[in-house]
Amino acid sequence: MINTTFIFRTTLMSICLAGIMSGCSMNPNKPAALTIAQQGNFAAGGKIITSEGNFDDKQLFKPAGQTLHGDHASVFYQIPENPHPYPLVFLHGAGQSAKTWGTTPDGREGFQTIFLRQHFPVYLVDQPRRGQAGQSTVGAEVPATTNDQAWFNMFRLGRYPNFFKGVQFSQDPQALNQYFRQMTPNTGAYDEQVISDAMVEVLKRSGDAVLITHSQGGGPGWWTAIKSNQVKGIVAYEPGSGFVFPEHELPDPMPSATGTLAATPIKMADFQKLTKIPIIVYYGDNIPTEKNGYAGQENAGQDNWRVRLKMAQLWVDKINQHGGHAQLVHLPDIGIYGNTHFAFSDSNSDQIAQLLVDWLQKNKLD
Amino acid sequence: MINTTFIFRTTLMSICLAGIMSGCSMNPNKPAALTIAQQGNFAAGGKIITSEGNFDDKQLFKPAGQTLHGDHASVFYQIPENPHPYPLVFLHGAGQSAKTWGTTPDGREGFQTIFLRQHFPVYLVDQPRRGQAGQSTVGAEVPATTNDQAWFNMFRLGRYPNFFKGVQFSQDPQALNQYFRQMTPNTGAYDEQVISDAMVEVLKRSGDAVLITHSQGGGPGWWTAIKSNQVKGIVAYEPGSGFVFPEHELPDPMPSATGTLAATPIKMADFQKLTKIPIIVYYGDNIPTEKNGYAGQENAGQDNWRVRLKMAQLWVDKINQHGGHAQLVHLPDIGIYGNTHFAFSDSNSDQIAQLLVDWLQKNKLD
Incomplete structure (x- = not known):
């Protein structure tokens, strides 16, 4: 019985892997139905103040004598039938929520559903003090600051109001409207330790898992793997801050048009935990580099990523120097052009998903 | 082909309706898998400020010359195979989010999944300025105010620290922990008009639908049906504010231990729109009434609901007086005891779901 199920699933998977562009369907116009064994929400971790x-x-x-439960993560999960052993746990970036991994701005299936179709359980996190996990143990102000254009440039859609030539983002105005409306504010101070503490509890619920982070989520992602031995691999899309280095092996701080990027010093024993698991880091296109003659360096939104890509390379080198298994993929270097800061929801997200499927397979994480 | 599908689905539905307690499964210990034809997220409505x-x-x-997209709703939807014609659109109450309709505090399937199993498409809304729809065109302060005990009493779990005798809420401390962590704050002022404007846009995406509201969601729910002819029925669990009456037929304001509840005056032409669709309003147990000798009136958390239940009855009577089709069900009157402010996620939520299934069927909304 077990063998039959296994063969059946393996056959299905082969069809699915070949058919990822069509959503694993016999009819490319209508993706096959999803079969979900279980789905639900939970809060993980957090604190109580009194x-x-x-x-x-x-x-x-009147607050006297009352408690407040806050600083938890809020998680929506879906487990397909015949699941792979390791779930994918998704942690969003700055100003985003679990919604990041849902429908793409131009209305296609996001990684949430793409990877369900690939038989991975998915755990979609709203980090503490964000989205549906908004209840915070520290107060915050949420100003209604106009900043769409800043994000347009920072997320490398182009140099506002112009899109980059060949950018992997729909030119339909409705896509940009949906994209801007993905943003949702902090309801308490951003804190890597609070977030990674909650992520450790998420992992206790999901079981051993592969962690997939985006942007600002990179930093708490490393800390989650330092604090928990349940992280079996990390996939980081454009980590933007929180690059942890051994305290006595710090790289020089890197000035850029959006400020100076400095590494975070940590104990060698903590750093070494990151050398025990496979890690892959992806960056997209339109980032100024020596190779492309620093094209775009005068645009702050692009220059921000010049130093991050550079720091990420030093970081990957440092992990490997200490015996680790990290890899940086700058997508243009493998012939994939036009990606923004959100490769996983860009127009070529199916291609980006296939890279991840291959990496998971190669590292026996599927 | 259509006939075969119809018969197959009808047969399945009969099994499911009989088997709602077991999640429509042959094996009561393991619910059958869900079959989802389509799922995803979108933002609906909203404004742009510059x-x-x-x-x-x-x-x-620097904000100058920049825009901000805010005040939209954020929606996660799931459409099962062989769906009923009318989706269920769920709007949460005060301090809650779409998560309200997911897993119950004690870890069972919530209305989201229960009604998917019943072949209803579900649309789960985070209202403007809440949860994943946090980006607001007006600023807000989010204080970390301790108030768990206030909600314990207001939501009628009991009189803190004691649960009501026979309350339909798990005594497992983990259930209460999950329950408190469902709360998530406003990131901009609560505004019925902003919410109902966005809800109208949600309905344009879902198509004609049945609206299911909870508590504070009741008010924007009525406004949604006034503004959109796509609302084909309303189910309101314990509406708590925003009772709209014809401007010249207002009931007297009702003082209570949590303040005075006043009706909202609206134009007769608007009110009459609510007489064209079936409406059902449910209230749970432990609400002081004449019938039970106002037991609990000295507890502010309970007394709050004394006037709301009374106002809701006047409101239902007024709708019917003008030719409408509204019904109020005070659950203890039909022999269902112990329900809190969250009947749909209480320990007897399967029974509460069956009441709704029956009502939808009776009103040809299934």
């Missing part, structure tokens, strides 16, 4: 005094149930909203 | 001046791409985060 105000001094006594609760008075005649004055319900 | 700061005066010119955008300077050397100073990315």
Whole structure:
């Protein structure tokens, strides 16, 4: 019985791997139905704070003597039938939420559904103090600051109002509208330790898993793998901050048009934990490099990524120097052009997904 | 082909309707897999604000000349195979998000999955300025105010620290932990008009649908049906504010231990739109009434609902007086006891779901 199931699934998987562009369907116009064994939500981790005094149930909203539950992650998960052993746990970037991994801005299936079709359980995290995990143990102001154009440039769609030539982003105005509306603010201070503490608890629920991070999620991603031995691999799309280095082997800080990027010093024993698991880091196109003559360096939104790509290369080298298994893929170097800061939801997201499928397979994480 | 599919589905539905307690499975310990034809996210509606001046791409985060997209709803939807014609569109209450309709605090399947199993498409809304739809065109402060005990009493789990006798809520401390962590704050002022404007756009995407609201969602729910003719029925769990009455037929304001509840005056022509669709309103147990001798009236958390239940009855009567089709079900009156403010996720949520299935069927909304 087990063998039959295994063969059946292996056959299905082969068809699916070949058919990823059509959503694993016999009819390319209508993707096959998804078969979900289980789905649901949970909160993971978090803290409880308490105000001094006594609760008075005649004055319900007087804080005295009351508690507040906050700083947890909020997770939506879906487990397909015949799942791979390792779930994929997705952690979004700055100003984003679990929605990042859903439908793409131009309305196609996102990594959430693409990888369900590939029989991976998916765990989609709203990090502490963001989205549906908004209840925070520290207060915050949420100003309604106009900044769409800043993100347009920072996320390398182009140099506002112009898109980059050949950018992997739909020119339909509705796609840009959906993209801007993915943003959702912090409801408490961003804190890598608070986030990674909650992520450790997410992993306890998901079981051993592959962690997939985006941008600002990179930093808490490394910390999650330092704090938990349940992270079996990390895939980081354009990590943007929190590059951890052994405290006595720090690279020089790197000035850029958006400020100076400095490494985060950590204990060697912590750093070494990151050398035990396979790690892959992807960066997209339109990043100024020596190779392309620093084209675009005068645009702050692009220059921000010049130093991050450089730092990421030093970081990967440092991991490997200490016996690790890290790899940096700058997509143009393998002939994939036009990707923005969101390769996984770009117009060529099926191609980007296939790279990940191959990497998971190569590292026996499927 | 259509007939075969129809018969197959009808047969499945009969098995499912009989088997709702077991999640429509042959094996009560393992619910059958869900078959999802399509799922994804989208933002609906919203506004764009613009700061005066010119955008300077050397100073990315200077607001001048930039826009902000905000005040949209964020929606996760799932469409099962062989769907009923009318989707269910779920709008949460105060301090909640789409997560409200997911897994129950004690870890069972929520209405999201229960109704998918019943072949209803589900659309789960984060309202403007909440959760994953956090980007707001007006700023807000998010204080970390301790108030768990207030909600414990307001949501009628009991009188803190004691649960009500026979309450339909798990006594496992982990259930209460999950419940408190469902709360997520406003990231901009609560505004019925902003919410209902976005809901109208949600309906344009879902198509004609049945709207299911909870608590504070009741008010924007009525407005959605006033503004859109795509609402084919409303199910309101414990509406808590925004009771709309014809401007010249207002009931007297009702004082309570949590303040005075007043009706919202609207034009008769608007009110009459609510008389054209079937509406059902449910309230749970432990609400002080004449019938139960106002037991619990001295507890503010309970007394809050005394006036809301009373106002809801006047509202239903007013709808029917003008030719409408509204019904109020006070659950203890039909022999269902112990329900909190969240009947749909209480310990007896399967029973509450069956009431809704029956109502949808009776009103030809299935």
